[in-house]
Amino acid sequence: MNALRLVRVHSGIALLDLMRSPAYVVPTIVFPAMFFALFDLQVARTRATIADYATLAFVAWAVAGVALYQFGVGIAAERGRPWERYLRTLPVSPGIRLASRTASALAFGILAAACVAAVARAFTPIDLTAGQWLQAFVYSLLGGIPFVLIGITIGYWASARAAVPIATACNLLLAYAGGLWMPPQYLPEIVQKVSPFLPTRQFADLLWSVGNAVPVHAAGGLAAYAIAFGILAWIGYRRDEAVRYG
Amino acid sequence: MILEFDGVTKSYGSVRALDDLSFRVDRDEIVAMLGPNGAGKTTALEIALGLRASDSGSVGLFGGSPRDVAVRRRLGATPQDSGFPDALRVGEIVAFAATHYPRPGSVEETLGAFGLESLRGRPTGTLSGGQSRRLALALAFVGNPELAVLDEPTTGLDVESRRRLWDVVRGAAAGRSILFTTHYLEEAEALATRILVIDRGRLRFDGGARELRERFGAKRLAYVGVPLEPGALAPAATVVRVDDRTVVTTADSDAYVRALVKSGVSFSDLEIGSPSLEEAFLSMTGGSKS
Numbered sequence: 129m130n131a132l133r134l135v136r137v138h139s140g141i142a143l144l145d146l147m148r149s150p151a152y153v154v155p156t157i158v159f160p161a162m163f164f165a166l167f168d169l170q171v172a173r174t175r176a177t178i179a180d181y182a183t184l185a186f187v188a189w190a191v192a193g194v195a196l197y198q199f200g201v202g203i204a205a206e207r208g209r210p211w212e213r214y215l216r217t218l219p220v221s222p223g224i225r226l227a228s229r230t231a232s233a234l235a236f237g238i239l240a241a242a243c244v245a246a247v248a249r250a251f252t253p254i255d256l257t258a259g260q261w262l263q264a265f266v267y268s269l270l271g272g273i274p275f276v277l278i279g280i281t282i283g284y285w286a287s288a289r290a291a292v293p294i295a296t297a298c299n300l301l302l303a304y305a306g307g308l309w310m311p312p313q314y315l316p317e318i319v320q321k322v323s324p325f326l327p328t329r330q331f332a333d334l335l336w337s338v339g340n341a342v343p344v345h346a347a348g349g350l351a352a353y354a355i356a357f358g359i360l361a362w363i364g365y366r367r368d369e370a371v372r373y374g
Numbered sequence: 375m376i377l378e379f380d381g382v383t384k385s386y387g388s389v390r391a392l393d394d395l396s397f398r399v400d401r402d403e404i405v406a407m408l409g410p411n412g413a414g415k416t417t418a419l420e421i422a423l424g425l426r427a428s429d430s431g432s433v434g435l436f437g438g439s440p441r442d443v444a445v446r447r448r449l450g451a452t453p454q455d456s457g458f459p460d461a462l463r464v465g466e467i468v469a470f471a472a473t474h475y476p477r478p479g480s481v482e483e484t485l486g487a488f489g490l491e492s493l494r495g496r497p498t499g500t501l502s503g504g505q506s507r508r509l510a511l512a513l514a515f516v517g518n519p520e521l522a523v524l525d526e527p528t529t530g531l532d533v534e535s536r537r538r539l540w541d542v543v544r545g546a547a548a549g550r551s552i553l554f555t556t557h558y559l560e561e562a563e564a565l566a567t568r569i570l571v572i573d574r575g576r577l578r579f580d581g582g583a584r585e586l587r588e589r590f591g592a593k594r595l596a597y598v599g600v601p602l603e604p605g606a607l608a609p610a611a612t613v614v615r616v617d618d619r620t621v622v623t624t625a626d627s628d629a630y631v632r633a634l635v636k637s638g639v640s641f642s643d644l645e646i647g648s649p650s651l652e653e654a655f656l657s658m659t660g661g662s663k664s
Binding site for chain 2: 133134137141144145148149209210211213214217218219220221373
């Protein structure tokens with residue numbers, strides 16, 4: 129398949145470019161695991177159920193954060209560069225480029241999540257089965273998609289300068305209110321009311337369900353976010369094209 | 375037909391970048407688009423590449439639209455300003471570009487043709503100006519396109535590097551068409567089979583280098599003094615003021631000298647010679663110097 133090959137080549141070259149900057153890659157990948165170790169490890173060590181719960185929440189944050197922050201900011205910075213202009217002259221459709229960005233963002237997010245999992249395996253009594261890990265992996269890939277699309281939307285709608293604070297604010301607020309750092313029942317009451325409607329909470333609910341039935345509200349909510357931000361990202365891409373090249 | 379612009383107009387706000395521009399590029403032609411900065415060359419190129427849409431008029435690339443991905447499989451272009459992702463290596467970037475085309479040239483041979491074999495493992499961020507230009511050209515040609523579009527392929531290089539690059543481009547030209555922009559007349563003359571002169575968005579000339587020289591540069595006169603009144607001009611001429619000197623480009627310099635003497639205008643330090651193409655070019659674009 130020619131389209132698949134192009135997705136692979138485009139995401140491959142983007143990842144290759146990133147991996148050559150270890151000063152950027154290492155902190156990005158290690159950061160969620162470090163946060164997990166600093167803030168949740170103490171509690172997670174006490175019991176397997178808590179370890180499962182906290183680890184999966186941080187897996188969600190690792191994937192969502194990388195997708196949202198790194199790629200949103202990245203696109204905003206790249207938009208005006210000559211290389212981006214050159215890529216637009218190549219025979220490749222915007223859809224394939226969007227798919228490539230999603231693939232490289234998810235690959236990166238999965239690496240960050242793997243670090244969280246490694247810390248959990250090493251220091252907590254986490255008791256997920258191999259089947260549940262596999263499920264968590266698949267859910268991470270699928271559940272990460274709306275976050276990549278939110279990141280891309282920020283990247284195309286915000287200026288390079290504004291994208292950093294916007295993505296940071298989205299990442300931290302969504303992580304907090306979605307119950308990724310502390311169980312949702314410990315959040316303030318008003319936040320608890322909003323929480324189920326946030327994509328981060330839906331992502332966590334999805335991951336917490338490994339071994340059980342897929343929670344419909346979470347899967348449906350994430351799909352709705354993916355569609356909404358997919359459309360916004362597409363409009364943003366076209367809008368940028370019109371402004372920059374119209 | 376490779377590329378055809380028909381009555382293409384493009385404005386940015388109140389600035390008219392292209393004004394009813396029509397031209398074509400045929401099979402196996404090397405066409406130079408020549409003009410000063412701000413003439414509209416870049417806009418024309420961006421429309422040809424599908425990066426921009428025109429306000430009116432039509433653009434046909436291989437009979438289709440340059441916005442169509444399938445049409446662009448037959449097109450190769452150089453990146454602008456040699457802005458490559460600087461952690462990627464020369465060989466990786468050339469291989470990356472090649473994967474987009476149905477019948478690309480081999481990466482190995484392309485690196486060789488553009489003098490990049492010894493640089494294949496170098497990060498692009500460490501390349502010199504001339505090396506970056508060669509990489510940019512390699513990207514335009516590696517897909518083995520029917521039309522290669524080169525945006526100011528040698529701007530910013532010294533004369534010797536430019537000459538070397540011309541040889542490289544000539545070597546890569548066989549069996550395809552090339553459209554390139556430049557503001558060096560010498561470059562247009564050295565490479566092109568046909569030259570388009572563009573100024574302020576309009577096509578001023580479309581023909582060969584010799585015709586360009588004949589049409590616009592039979593003789594060149596220069597003297598210290600004021601130009602003749604328009605009514606007193608015997609032959610058709612283009613007049614430019616350079617400081618206190620008047621520079622006249624005309625097909626009949628003798629007639630101009632007779633008219634000058636007859637008019638009684640005081641002049642001194644008269645020189646008569648063949649103009650450089652650069653001067654012919656300046657006179658053609660209304661003396662606007664870039």
